[in-house]
Amino acid sequence: MTGALFAQSLVLGVLLGGLYALLAAGLTLYFGVMRVVMIAHSAFLILAAYLAWYFHETSGLDPLLSLVITVPLFFVVGYGMQRFLVSRLRPISLTTMSVLLTFAIALTIEGLLGFVWTGTQRRVQLGYSGTSIEVAGVSIAVVKLIAFALAAISLGALFVILRKTSFGRALRATTQHPEAARLVGIDTDRVAGLGFGLGLATAAIGGTALALDYTIYPSLHWHWIGPLMAIIVVGGLGSIPGAAIAALLLGVAASLLQVPLGTTWAQTVFYLALFVTLMIRPQGFFGGRLAQRF
Amino acid sequence: MRATRRLTVAAIAATTALTLSACLANPNEGGNQGEGTDGPDDPIVIGVSLPLTGDFAEPGKGVQRGYEAWAKHVNENGGLLGRQVELIIVDDQSNADRVASDYERLINQDGVDLVFGPFSTRLVVPAAQVAQDYGFLFVEPAGAAAEVFEQGFGNLFYAAPAIADDHYNHLTEYILALPEDELPESIAVASMDDPFAQGTAYGLRDALADEGIEVVVDEVYPPNTTDFSGIAAKIADSDADLLIVGSQYQDGVNLIVALQQQGYQPQMAAVSGAPTNAEFPAAIGDKTEGIIAPTGYTPSAPYPSNQEFVDFYTAEHDAPPAEDEANAWTTGQVVAAAVEAVGCADPSPECQEQLVDWLHENEVETVVGPLSWDADGRPQSAHLIQQYVDGEIKIVLPDDVKEADIIHPKPEW
Numbered sequence: 001m002t003g004a005l006f007a008q009s010l011v012l013g014v015l016l017g018g019l020y021a022l023l024a025a026g027l028t029l030y031f032g033v034m035r036v037v038m039i040a041h042s043a044f045l046i047l048a049a050y051l052a053w054y055f056h057e058t059s060g061l062d063p064l065l066s067l068v069i070t071v072p073l074f075f076v077v078g079y080g081m082q083r084f085l086v087s088r089l090r091p092i093s094l095t096t097m098s099v100l101l102t103f104a105i106a107l108t109i110e111g112l113l114g115f116v117w118t119g120t121q122r123r124v125q126l127g128y129s130g131t132s133i134e135v136a137g138v139s140i141a142v143v144k145l146i147a148f149a150l151a152a153i154s155l156g157a158l159f160v161i162l163r164k165t166s167f168g169r170a171l172r173a174t175t176q177h178p179e180a181a182r183l184v185g186i187d188t189d190r191v192a193g194l195g196f197g198l199g200l201a202t203a204a205i206g207g208t209a210l211a212l213d214y215t216i217y218p219s220l221h222w223h224w225i226g227p228l229m230a231i232i233v234v235g236g237l238g239s240i241p242g243a244a245i246a247a248l249l250l251g252v253a254a255s256l257l258q259v260p261l262g263t264t265w266a267q268t269v270f271y272l273a274l275f276v277t278l279m280i281r282p283q284g285f286f287g288g289r290l291a292q293r294f
Numbered sequence: 295m296r297a298t299r300r301l302t303v304a305a306i307a308a309t310t311a312l313t314l315s316a317c318l319a320n321p322n323e324g325g326n327q328g329e330g331t332d333g334p335d336d337p338i339v340i341g342v343s344l345p346l347t348g349d350f351a352e353p354g355k356g357v358q359r360g361y362e363a364w365a366k367h368v369n370e371n372g373g374l375l376g377r378q379v380e381l382i383i384v385d386d387q388s389n390a391d392r393v394a395s396d397y398e399r400l401i402n403q404d405g406v407d408l409v410f411g412p413f414s415t416r417l418v419v420p421a422a423q424v425a426q427d428y429g430f431l432f433v434e435p436a437g438a439a440a441e442v443f444e445q446g447f448g449n450l451f452y453a454a455p456a457i458a459d460d461h462y463n464h465l466t467e468y469i470l471a472l473p474e475d476e477l478p479e480s481i482a483v484a485s486m487d488d489p490f491a492q493g494t495a496y497g498l499r500d501a502l503a504d505e506g507i508e509v510v511v512d513e514v515y516p517p518n519t520t521d522f523s524g525i526a527a528k529i530a531d532s533d534a535d536l537l538i539v540g541s542q543y544q545d546g547v548n549l550i551v552a553l554q555q556q557g558y559q560p561q562m563a564a565v566s567g568a569p570t571n572a573e574f575p576a577a578i579g580d581k582t583e584g585i586i587a588p589t590g591y592t593p594s595a596p597y598p599s600n601q602e603f604v605d606f607y608t609a610e611h612d613a614p615p616a617e618d619e620a621n622a623w624t625t626g627q628v629v630a631a632a633v634e635a636v637g638c639a640d641p642s643p644e645c646q647e648q649l650v651d652w653l654h655e656n657e658v659e660t661v662v663g664p665l666s667w668d669a670d671g672r673p674q675s676a677h678l679i680q681q682y683v684d685g686e687i688k689i690v691l692p693d694d695v696k697e698a699d700i701i702h703p704k705p706e707w
Contacts, residue, residue: 005527008527008531008556015523016523121543122573123576123577125579129579130551130555130581130707131555132556132557134557141556143555144523214521215543215577223518223520259524259527262513262515263514263519263524267519
């Protein structure tokens with residue numbers, strides 16, 4: 001491996017890891033507040049990507065502007081989904097039944113995408129799609145940089161919301177001990193709904209970032225959900241910083257391993273990390289206090 | 295005890311139902327049998343089984359449109375041997391077991407005079423086996439994988455220009471004829487892990503590697519790959535002169551964009567799959583110039599019968615034909631040529647054998663160019679080579695049918 005190729009792969013890994021971090025953050029949030037395994041997270045991601053593409057096709061404006069519509073929309077849909085579907089599941093079997101429920105939602109979204117926009121593979125074509133900035137011999141694609149920036153800003157905002165606002169404190173309290181949270185006067189049902197909405201809003205942002213740099217098609221979400229699930233387990237279920245760190249590490253590892261091993265084997269790094277985590281530290285490497293209880 | 299009794303009842307009921315349905319079905323389906331099908335006024339009946347539902351429904355319907363357009367065209371122009379042509383098309387649901395029994399039934403019960411092949415390798419092999427058992431000529435529109443031609447079928451002919459390995463033959467000749475100082479010195483290859491994509495890409499790679507051109511990157515990626523920046527980084531790092539990509543669609547597009555993002559500029563980019571897709575220029579934008587792709591069929595190919603086909607088909611369907619339709623039409627042309635030359639179209643082994651022998655010895659003019667075959671049914675031509683010239687995909691090789699001159703070296707993208 002030459003030095004230039006190493007540097008390039010490292011940068012690509014960080015950029016990819018940033019996107020993974022944002023997507024995994026939403027996924028781990030659902031589990032944190034609700035103990036819900038949200039298989040449909042990546043389907044919403046692709047839905048947001050389609051909306052960004054459709055927005056660009058019909059209006060001719062930059063797909064990033066579609067965020068103004070999709071982020072509030074997804075927040076409301078997430079809130080509704082938690083209050084009217086997920087909360088109806090019996091608490092005792094919530095985690096397993098949520099897999100079935102969200103699996104069905106994923107299939108429905110995939111089917112509707114194919115029905116409305118056919119299976120034809122779509123791509124947002126922008127003036128800056130192929131442009132890149134060169135820094136010390138490393139090419140950084142503009143679209144990847146935008147996606148990374150979106151991820152960083154959203155994660156930062158998420159962190160501030162959870163740490164600094166009273167809603168954030170209520171959300172964390174609900175995550176840590178729902179009963180105690182209710183005792184101190186937190187409306188945990190409402191907080192869980194808002195938390196779900198927050199998670200889905202991150203899917204809107206991630207999906208738009210995805211639309212900038214990838215060709216999209218209805219069944220694409222199956223390729224994303226596997227690595228994302230692995231990331232949140234490695235990071236510790238329910239831990240947003242854990243998910244972000246695991247996403248960055250695994251993104252970089254996959255990118256670097258791709259050079260000597262090839263694409264097929266590099267993809268397995270996510271699952272290898274999953275197996276190792278489950279064997280050595282099933283509660284995850286970075287968060288973990290929560291997962292220990294389940 | 296009770297469960298056993300219930301099972302017995304169910305078994306008896308099922309057997310009765312099966313027997314009944316067999317009794318009911320037979321008289322209807324055997325309707326054509328025994329009727330004289332050789333009379334000069336009777337139509338020539340051609341049996342086909344196609345995947346109209348299931349995995350291959352999309353291409354299957356394309357083949358159906360091609361067959362039906364061909365039959366209509368023949369009938370409007372006086373028929374075959376002065377007789378009208380009638381197609382019996384049944385649905386095999388993309389199922390390899392079903393396709394074999396379909397052809398059994400078409401030959402035995404429906405008493406068809408000729409058969410045409412189904413779509414795709416997986417269905418062509420079992421269907422060809424049945425046709426072989428009954429001594430029928432078997433011309434097929436799809437099924438280019440090597441295994442089709444390794445079964446020892448003497449009656450099979452693939453109605454397309456070339457098998458996957460030979461798609462790039464015209465380009466190989468062009469490259470090897472370049473002056474010494476323009477010859478590419480290194481090749482970077484990336485292909486999807488798929489027999490068809492790899493067959494095409496490796497045909498060119500191996501032909502050039504045999505002549506001493508160095509392969510510096512040789513990547514294979516699984517079909518579910520979505521992020522191509524890592525492969526692009528390797529290729530960009532190698533700075534190879536010639537890029538070969540074996541793709542389907544989204545992978546080819548994503549890889550090309552990733553390569554552009556990393557500033558890689560090859561002298562020549564040969565990409566099979568993606569570029570001939572109608573969506574490609576919209577996806578890549580104005581950076582398509584000089585990208586090369588092999589194609590089995592294009593409506594603009596200047597072969598004599600092609601214009602007639604495109605006009606007739608477009609008038610029928612309000613859209614120009616694609617490769618599946620063209621290969622179906624080609625199948626019809628190939629069989630028709632043999633029938634006209636030999637002067638018979640009936641299921642007798644003598645007639646079918648004469649048709650097979652004639653095709654082994656002769657060349658047929660078709661919408662995809664003149665076709666001839668080796669003993670195993672491999673077509674002996676190569677695909678047309680197209681290139682994006684002035685923003686449009688045009689035929690650049692071979693010289694006698696080109697629409698534009700090949701651009702080399704490729705402009706920067």
